[in-house]
Amino acid sequence: MIRFDNVTKIYRTNGQKRTILEKVSFTLRPGTSYGIIGINGAGKSTTMRLIAGTEEPTKGKVHRGLRVSWPLGFAGGFHPLMTGRDNVIFVARIYGEDPRRVLEFVEDFSELGSYLDVPIKTYSSGMGARLAYGMSMAIPFDCYLIDETLAVGDGRFQKRCAEVFNARRETADVILISHDMETIRSYCSEVIILVGGRAIIYDDVNEAIEVYRRLNT
Template structure:
């Protein structure tokens, strides 16, 4: 079985006010190539944390995470931008970090994000919408084998949203997805398999419909 990502005996917890909040408790899990997965769970179950662990933006307390393909950061995630650098300089930095053509990435994102002269301004001057457009454009500019998606939110007006959907569907033709979403219509549209997080443990489903049923039962 070819896999995109493997979790091997992974434990993740946070300590708050002397208490330990367990997110993943000695979890071993494999995401098979050729399939897109939904990660479901009630609020606070650890879905977004799991996605950050898979991306490498957070580290587990113990265990290993193996990425066998080129895995994206969480789609639309703008937390990695340096606020004092311009949008353009941030694009160049990320392109170099991922071994992508700097000129091609910059040209694509500047055209896609439609920020005009703001592309030359520091990120700290951007609105949340502007940052989201820059981050989404950058996500689409660099090709990945597996895209991580944390609650796709509408960015911009209807025309720009349609532009985003078109770019995303084009990428999905050649890549797998791991999706976190409370929208079951989104999950059904993009995913074939599902994982439901319950008390630090994943329940795996070959059929995403069964994962959705379990999610609804937990939310009653």
């Protein structure tokens, strides 16, 4: 279970205050996959970062009763001065996983070869995404977070991503941000619409998509 308890998120930039979420409360149930939609600037990525724990609310509390991934393909959590290999081992230990098993999986999946032994700061964005995606798939999570990116790399590698991710979905939930409503229909059974600092949950995906389309007109 993931629960937002009276969550407010405010950013302050150049003396200006911008409220993204205001006193938002909702519960995301295990066994259900959710889409997060809203117009640009509604706070979708902010909400996902709050779910992931990479940002804290300004006020309120986010409760996580399950193991939540970082957004797929997100490489921002790696230490740039450490090698890919050392980053993999470090993250595996943080999550209490067998570093050797995780490393073997990531080596095979990412196809980075000798680049695993050079610092992350030398990686292209695509290489970093491959490493991050491989890490996400190597560690079993109860819920996977997806901010638009369902797969990375070229067509062949994207197919590998899809195959492994679909296998993970058999035992895990998904929280997905997407502007593609067909993707929302394919992956999600309920939808959160963010509008005006509020979060409204719809258990009818088609109804949520219709509301979203009206917001965009």
